[in-house]
Amino acid sequence: MAPRRRRRPWYRTRAYRLTRTLVVASALVAGGVWWAGDGEPAGTPVSGAVHDDRAAASAPAGAAAVGHGPDSRRSAGEARGGPPRRSPAARPARPRPEASPLTRSRATSLRIPSLGLEAPVMGLRLDHERRLTAPPVDDPKVVGWYSDGPTPGERGTAVVVGHRDTRTGAAVFAPLERIRTGVLVEARRVDGRTAVYTVDAVRTYAKAHFPDAEVYGARDRPELRLITCGGAYDRKTGYTANLVVFAHLTQTRGRAGTS
Numbered sequence: 001m002a003p004r005r006r007r008r009p010w011y012r013t014r015a016y017r018l019t020r021t022l023v024v025a026s027a028l029v030a031g032g033v034w035w036a037g038d039g040e041p042a043g044t045p046v047s048g049a050v051h052d053d054r055a056a057a058s059a060p061a062g063a064a065a066v067g068h069g070p071d072s073r074r075s076a077g078e079a080r081g082g083p084p085r086r087s088p089a090a091r092p093a094r095p096r097p098e099a100s101p102l103t104r105s106r107a108t109s110l111r112i113p114s115l116g117l118e119a120p121v122m123g124l125r126l127d128h129e130r131r132l133t134a135p136p137v138d139d140p141k142v143v144g145w146y147s148d149g150p151t152p153g154e155r156g157t158a159v160v161v162g163h164r165d166t167r168t169g170a171a172v173f174a175p176l177e178r179i180r181t182g183v184l185v186e187a188r189r190v191d192g193r194t195a196v197y198t199v200d201a202v203r204t205y206a207k208a209h210f211p212d213a214e215v216y217g218a219r220d221r222p223e224l225r226l227i228t229c230g231g232a233y234d235r236k237t238g239y240t241a242n243l244v245v246f247a248h249l250t251q252t253r254g255r256a257g258t259s
Contacts, residue, residue: 096198096200096248096250097250097251098221098248098249098250099153099195099196099222099249099250099251099252100252101153101154101155101221101222101249102151102152102153102154102189102193102195102222102252103154104150104151104154105151105152105153105189105190105191105193105256106123106145106147106151106189106190107121107145107151107152107160107187107188107189107190108120108121108188108189108190109121109187109188110143110145110160110185110186110187110188111185111186111187111188112175112179112183112184112185112186113184113186114179114183114184115175115176115178115179115183116175117172117173117175117176119141119142119143119162119172120141120142120143121142121143121144121145121160121187122135122142122143122144122145123144123145123146123147124144124145124146124147124161125146125147125148126148132144132146132159132161134161134163135161135162135163137163137166137167140163140165140166140168140169140170140171140172141171141172142162142172143160143161143162143172143173144160144161144162145158145159145160146158146159146160146161150222151189152187152188152189152193152194152195153187153189153193153195153222153249153252154222155219155220155221155222156218156219156222156223157216157217157218157219157223157224157225158187158222158223158224158225159216159225159227160187160224160225160226160227161226161227161228162176162226162227162228163228163229164176164177164228164229164230164239164243165229173226173228176226176228176243176245177230177243179199179202179245180199180202181199181200181201181202182198182199183198183199184196184197184198184199184250185197185198185199185224185226185245185247186253187224191256191257192254192255192256192257193252193253193254193255193256194252194253194254195222195249195252196249196250196251196252196253197222197223197224197247197248197249197250198247198248198250199245199246199247200246200247200248201245201246202243202244202245202246203243203244203246204230204231204241204242204243204244205241205242205244206231206240206241207231207239207240207241207242210242215227215244221248221249222248222249223246223247223248223249224245224246224247224248224249225244225245225246225247226244226245226247227242227243227244227245228242228243229241229242229243230242230243
């Protein structure tokens, strides 16, 4: 009788060895793909500074926007271990010119060409609680200039206020939410001259924390503040914030005595 053939253990069978080889090969391929992809899961965004128009617009003149400096992002070569690319030398920010102050002459109209805004000006004073009053609601296309402050082009901080909207619809300063730095604001005077301001910053402040000194504080050069409502609206309490435009005098036009 022929001796019986002993059965091979399962872990020594050809099928098992083939399966094991396939599994190991697949694991190596998957590992190689993961390494080449820097270990980032699919769909994960690259971390970095996010540019916000509104934040950039709110930065003081001359300040660099966050995340846009030459060192804010690595080049593709540097990120993958290669030599960093040379960045071109950053150009210094051009200083915005300043015009010489004008003598006193009250404002007659305000114009912002880029917004298609043009409005007559009325004088405003403080109320008995020493708060600046607002233009009448029944005349929403008029802006108010603080009469006891500097006139257009005079040295110091001139203040102009206007309604954003009324119960009947949009008012004179409704377009102000679209204003950006670098925009020109023209204030015509009764003597025929025009003071031209350039916008430096646009900021929104909660009414409960309004920075009086920053907005109304005295300045050595001719500056302008445009103020209207901003933030969220509540039927009972109104708007929660104020939008403030900061500008300084950069040009004057016309001659005194012309109309």
